[in-house]
Amino acid sequence: MNKGQLWTLIRVNMLYVNPQATQKQRQKDKDSNQIVKSLLMNYVLTGVLFIVIYGGMMLAIDFPKYPGFFTSYVTIFTIMALAQSVTTINNVFYESKDLKDYLPLPFSQSTVFTAKFTAVAITVLPFILPLLALFVVTAIRSGYNMILAVIIGLILFLLFFVLIFLVCSLFVFGLTQTKTFNRHRKMFTFLMIGITMIAMVVGIMYVNSRQNAIYAGKKLVDQTVIGVFLPLHQILVHPLSYSAIGGIIGILALIVLGFFLIKTQIIPRMYRTELNTMAAPAKKHRQAGPHASRNFTQQLLHYNMGLLKNATLMGQVLVATLLMPGIFLFSFAINGNLNLSQLGPKYLGVLFLTGIVLSQMTLNQSAIVANIISLDGDNYNFIKSLPISQRTYLGLKFKFATALQEALLLVVGVVIGFVAHLNWALILALLAV
Numbered sequence: 001m002n003k004g005q006l007w008t009l010i011r012v013n014m015l016y017v018n019p020q021a022t023q024k025q026r027q028k029d030k031d032s033n034q035i036v037k038s039l040l041m042n043y044v045l046t047g048v049l050f051i052v053i054y055g056g057m058m059l060a061i062d063f064p065k066y067p068g069f070f071t072s073y074v075t076i077f078t079i080m081a082l083a084q085s086v087t088t089i090n091n092v093f094y095e096s097k098d099l100k101d102y103l104p105l106p107f108s109q110s111t112v113f114t115a116k117f118t119a120v121a122i123t124v125l126p127f128i129l130p131l132l133a134l135f136v137v138t139a140i141r142s143g144y145n146m147i148l149a150v151i152i153g154l155i156l157f158l159l160f161f162v163l164i165f166l167v168c169s170l171f172v173f174g175l176t177q178t179k180t181f182n183r184h185r186k187m188f189t190f191l192m193i194g195i196t197m198i199a200m201v202v203g204i205m206y207v208n209s210r211q212n213a214i215y216a217g218k219k220l221v222d223q224t225v226i227g228v229f230l231p232l233h234q235i236l237v238h239p240l241s242y243s244a245i246g247g248i249i250g251i252l253a254l255i256v257l258g259f260f261l262i263k264t265q266i267i268p269r270m271y272r273t274e275l276n277t278m279a280a281p282a283k284k285h286r287q288a289g290p291h292a293s294r295n296f297t298q299q300l301l302h303y304n305m306g307l308l309k310n311a312t313l314m315g316q317v318l319v320a321t322l323l324m325p326g327i328f329l330f331s332f333a334i335n336g337n338l339n340l341s342q343l344g345p346k347y348l349g350v351l352f353l354t355g356i357v358l359s360q361m362t363l364n365q366s367a368i369v370a371n372i373i374s375l376d377g378d379n380y381n382f383i384k385s386l387p388i389s390q391r392t393y394l395g396l397k398f399k400f401a402t403a404l405q406e407a408l409l410l411v412v413g414v415v416i417g418f419v420a421h422l423n424w425a426l427i428l429a430l431l432a433v
Contacts, residue, residue, distance in 0.1 A: 005107060005111055006111055006114060006115055009107065009111060009112060009115030009116075010115045010118050010119055011032065011036045012032075012115070013092050013115055013116050013118075013119035014035075014036045014039055014040070014119050015032060015035060015036065016092045016095065016096040016098075016119070017039065017088055017091055017092060017120075017122075017123050018039070018091070018123075019091060019095065020371075021039070022035055022039075023374075024374075025038060040122070043122060043123065043125070043126050046126040047125060047126035050126055050127070050129055051129050051130055051132060051133050054130035054133060054134075055130065055133030055134075055137070058073070058130075058133055058134055058137045059137060062141055063134070063137060063138040063141055063233070064138060064141050064142045064233075064236075064237045065222075066223075067225050067230060067237075068222040068223030068224055068226075069222060069223055070134070070138060070229075071223075071225055071226035071227075071228075071229040071230055071232075071233065072226065073134050074131060074134070074226070074229040074232060075226050075229060077127065077128050077130055078229075080127045080128070081124050081127050081128040081164055081165075081168060082164075082167075082168050082171070084124050084127050085120060085123075085124050085165070085168035085169070085172060086168075086188075088119075088120045088123045088124060089120055089168075089169065089172045089173075090172070090176075092116050092119055092120055093270070099112070099270065099271070109271070113267055117165075117169070120165075121165055124165065124168070125161070128164065131157055131160065131161075132153060132154065132157040135152075135153035135154075135156050135157050135232075135236060136149055136150055136153035136154075138233070138237065139152050139153050139236050142237045152236065152239075153236070156232065156235060156236065159251050159252070159255070160232065160251070162255055163251055163254055166254075166255060166258030166259065166262065167254075167258065169258075169262060169266070170258060170261060170262065170266070173262075173270075175188070177269070231243055231244065231246065231247025231248075231250065232247065235248060296388070297396065300393070300397070300400075301400060304372070304396075304397060304400050307372070307375040307376070308368075308375075308404075340420045340421055340422055340426075341421035341422070341423070343422065343423075343426060345425060347426060348425065348426065348429040351422070351429040351430045352429045352430070354430055355429070355430045355431060355432060358409070358412065359409060362408065362409060363405070367405060368401045368404050368405050368408075369398070369401045369402060369405050372398070372400070372401035373397060409431075410431060413427065413431040414427065414431075416430065417430060
């Protein structure tokens with residue numbers, strides 16, 4: 001395998017990981033190398049932030065005595081990795097639509113797919129990196145010295161990361177082979193992005209609730225043990241036990257099986273699909289349907305709705321818009337500190353100011369209003385050439401985006417009102433902005 005070719009293909013595929021972020025970087029006149037460096041730096045910073053925050057929180061729990069907490073943490077970050085891998089694999093392997101472009105080029109099949117899988121792994125790694133801290137902390141708590149604990153934790157993390165990555169890949173590729181997924185690809189992708197956001201919020205809520213219990217001096221009651229991840233706990237706490245040895249053998253066997261299935265089933269099937277797509281005759285254009293008779297405003301609304309069908313974009317918009325309010329809201333709610341039913345009419349002004357703060361939290365560079373015009377892309381130059389008023393066109397786009405953004409804020413405000421047990425007068429004050 002040519003290392004120069006491999007690194008070049010990895011850089012190319014990194015541009016497909018997040019098409020919207022790549023496009024924004026290009027608009028800043030950055031070349032491909034600068035964009036890749038920027039993306040890699042973001043992933044490094046995200047990974048460091050995750051491992052510092054979650055790792056610091058994990059120090060307070062004696063995981064060898066609480067296998068239920070251990071397996072719960074593993075489950076949370078595994079779900080986050082799975083959800084993230086779905087969107088990334090969809091972008092790198094399917095939305096890029098570049099496999100057929102490699103066929104006439106002097107790249108081996110193994111080089112092409114190694115580059116793609118590496119790009120996906122780099123993206124997924126930050127979401128599962130807190131497990132490295134979990135394994136190391138558990139090993140230290142089990143009586144290993146610092147150096148040995150780091151080595152054991154790192155080896156187990158690498159094996160588990162490879163296993164989870166293979167499982168995620170097989171799950172996604174298996175899902176994409178179904179007719180239901182192909183018929184509703186955008187809906188499935190959007191749902192998985194939503195699951196990523198929910199999993200992140202749930203993870204933060206769960207960790208925060210455990211920390212509050214510890215700081216309050218409450219006695220921790222272990223969670224229900226999730227059996228599928230218990231061998232990881234045994235490997236770290238009782239490495240010579242039968243369950244630990246069986247767990248290591250099982251992990252290695254599943255890794256070998258995963259590589260075998262990807263090499264013999266997934267990769268050949270994807271190439272066959274690409275060849276069939278190239279050989280298929282072009283579809284005839286349909287005659288103008290009922291949309292042709294729509295008036296100008298209806299056509300623009302239909303066009304703008306079509307721009308929002310990009311599942312990855314909408315997922316990022318929702319994450320950026322709803323993540324921070326969701327974290328603050330549910331972090332308080334899970335600890336039972338958000339019962340504001342006793343507040344009376346004199347707090348109307350306070351709720352009004354809270355609404356202003358909420359709107360500022362949700363209106364950012366990733367909001368729909370901030371991105372609706374850039375979504376036109378090359379279509380904007382074409383639209384400028386049409387005999388329509390730019391003021392009218394941009395005004396309609398702005399009204400459309402504003403209506404969607406206000407709908408999101410309305411939903412967030414109502415949810416906050418119900419969770420906080422606010423009366424309707426205070427909820428209306430919160431939404432008055």
